[in-house]
Amino acid sequence: MEPNTGIEMEENIRVNISLSPYDYRKLKNWSTLHGKSPTAFAGQIVAARIEANLELINRMMEDYAKTKGMSKEDLEASWDKDTVD
Numbered sequence: 001m002e003p004n005t006g007i008e009m010e011e012n013i014r015v016n017i018s019l020s021p022y023d024y025r026k027l028k029n030w031s032t033l034h035g036k037s038p039t040a041f042a043g044q045i046v047a048a049r050i051e052a053n054l055e056l057i058n059r060m061m062e063d064y065a066k067t068k069g070m071s072k073e074d075l076e077a078s079w080d081k082d083t084v085d
Helices: 019-035 038-052 054-067 074-082
Strands: none
Touching: 019 038, 038 054, 054 074
């Protein structure tokens, strides 16, 4: 548990991505301007885009679950079960 919050935090998960050399140079420049490593900055960018699109992601999952005849929660549980750490 995090001190003084009562919230149990999960460990971060590493994800490997591929970028073109051009995009990596631009990411490196952008992250340097913000005083961060490209890896840390890329993580922040991805997290921000997920947060910005959360409503859309949830709607898409609901629609997809309907086509499979299941609830969004059951779909997510099946995907979580299939995730390889």
